[in-house]
Amino acid sequence: MYVGIDVGTSVVKAAAFxxxxxxxxxxxxxxxxxLHGGFVEQDMAEVYDAVVDVLGKLTGRVPEPVELAGLTxxxxxxxxxxxxxxxxxSALSWMDGRAHELLDQWLADGTFxxxxxxxxxxxxPGSPGPLLAWLDRYDPSSLDAAATAVYCKDMVFQRLTGAARATTDVSDASMPFLxxxxxxxxNRVVELLGLTRRRRLLPPIGDPxxxxxxxxxxxxxxxxxSNGPYDLPACALGAGVTAPGDGLLIVGTCLAALVATTELDLTGEPAGLYISTDRPGHRLRAMPAMVGTAxxxxxxxxxxxTHAEVDDLLAAIPPGANGVRVLPYFAPSGERAPFVEPHLRAELSGVxxxxxxxxxxxxxxxxxxxxARHCLEAAGLTGSLAVCGGGTRSPAWMRLLADVLGRPLRVVEGEVGARGAVLAAAERYGVSLDAGVWTEPTAIVEPDPERASYYAKGYEEHVARLDVAREAAGRQLRGTGCS
Incomplete structure (x- = not known):
């Protein structure tokens, strides 16, 4: 038996394979x-207790001995x-928005x-650089008392194994200091963010x-x-997305678009990130949007x-939703991919x-x-596309997505992140597992040509409306007095 542990934002899961x-x-x-006033935090003790609880229940249900476990x-x-x-x-979540003023300043002065x-x-706002800088300014005693500023899985790994010091991996370290x-x-990036005196808090990188x-x-x-990779690259592994040009769309709380690549292009509009993987020279071009199932x-x-009604309601309405349009940027911290705009908000029109x-x-x-189409285009998708996440439980939404994206979807169901964590652990320990068999899709959803053509025009209109909304949000930023 192989166990994958996925310590999610709202749910902790353990899966046996x-x-x-x-x-x-x-x-x-x-x-x-x-959640309070833009602050989003989690109790680390509750998170760790949840990990121990689900593992105990899982290993109690499946009596086979555990060969190895992978953590994400x-x-x-x-x-x-x-x-x-x-x-x-308390841990500061990736959803936290308290550091938006610092980010506004860095956007304006070129640091970003x-x-x-x-x-x-x-x-x-919820990435480690802005959050650490915010803590250094407004809660320095927390940083003074800490030995290491780690990521979620790193805290769990140290506690599960009793490691002498918390470490991370190259995937989690990718944003923003690697x-x-x-x-x-x-170290220049550390200096630019005003964190040189806090450099000791960055965790050692386990590579591999x-x-x-x-x-x-x-x-x-x-x-x-084994510790890592974190959930986005773990899902890519679990969905079999490793060949350059192939992509993965995670339809979860956030909408994450990932494309495997061996290239590194630091030109163009700053957005998303390059996630380093356990294989030197291999990366994931990631556009993890804030928009998603939330x-x-x-x-x-x-x-x-209710969620149970969604499929029937989607089937009852024609493409175009009778003229109703939604810019789905509901996150209180704005959007982070395929562009960064902390002040962008959702819009409904045609109502x-x-x-x-x-x-x-x-x-x-x-x-x-x-x-999703915007993110995948920005990430450089040229090959096949896999889809995973909670959204895959809706067949009607998957058909709609295939039409909007204009391409077939390799739907991968189940605990894909946990599956990828096991595959990463097996590779690290030299255990032979057939990755092709482990990552076979559960379904292929083909687009309808007529609807795909309709949505291609709809996408152009979406981008035009988004440009107007971004300009308005940018005026709000300029109105803060940053220069």
Whole structure:
């Protein structure tokens, strides 16, 4: 039995697989997010307890011995721990927006672009650079008390294995301090963000990913465990996206577009990031948008529609949603890919007293689809496209996505991040698993040519409306007085 652990933003999951990649069992437990005034935090103790709980339940259900376990989890944010891996304060989530004023300043004075040109990472309010700089300015005692500023999975790994010090891997380190050419921290970037005196907090990078043995919490004592990659590249592995040009769209809380590449292009509009992988020279060009299923969830809760009703409502309304259009940028911290605009907000247009709930829902799904197309184009997709995430549970939405994107979708269901974590662990430990078998799609969804042609024109209109909205958001930034 092989176990993958995926420490998500709102749910912690553990999945068991046999040697052929068949998913045997899954255990999950929700974890809370604390939201107040743009601050989004998590209790690290609750997160770790959830990991131990789901692992204990999983290994109790499937009696086969655990060959090895791979760990993945949410990226970005700041997880401050002491020398023993204990929390210094609540974790700052990647969804946190408190550092937007710092980001506004860096956008205006050129720091943002300079960092991108050096690292290939476009910072956003919830990335470690802005959050650490905010803490240094407004909560320096937390940084003084910390031994390391790690990422979610790194905290869990240290606690599970009793490692002497928290470490991370090249994928999590990619934003925003890693030089993708040398695979080491760029001290100039640390200096530009005003964090030189906090340089000691950056965790050592395990390259290749770190390994250890479980000490008996959740997993049997002595179980081999590997740390990483984080959830986006883990999903790419779990979906079989490794050949240059092939892509993955994760339809989850955020909408993440990833394209495998061996190139490094630091020109063009600063957006997204290059995620280094465990294989030197191989990267993922990532456009992890803030928009995603959270946008649809908001519309569903506002209209009183359940997830079970979505497929029927999508089928009842023609393409174009009877003239209703949605720019689905609902996140309070704006958007981060394929452009960075902290002040961008959602817009609904074409709404009248005749507009139905089904119109709003279809228009939202279409808007998310257009955002996905924008991200995939910016990421450089040229090959096949796999899709995973919670959105794949809706067949009607997958058909709509295939039409909006104008290409076939390789749908990969199940715990794809956990699957990728196992494949990464197997490669690290030299365990032979057939990745092709492990990553076979569960379905292929073909686009309808007529609807795809309609949506190609709709996408052009979407981009035009977005340009206007971005200009308005930019005027708001310029109005803050930054120069």
């Amino acid at each position: 046999d040697s052929g990649g068949r998913q045997l069992a899954v255990e999950s437990r929700p974890v809370e997010l604390s 989890g949410q990226g970005d944010g700041v997880w401050l721990v002491d020398a023993e891996g204990r929390p210094v304060r 672009e300079t960092v991108f040109r050096r690292t290939g990472g476009a910072m956003f 030089d993708p050419r040398t695979r080491t921290y760029d 990913i770190a390994t250890g043995e479980a000490r008996g919490e959740g997993l049997p004592s002595g179980t081999r465990v 946008a649809l969830d908001w519309v569903l809760s506002t209209t009183g529609v 009248s007293l005749e507009t139905t709930r089904a119109d709003l829902i279809r228009a939202t799904c279409e808007g998310i689809g257009y955002a």
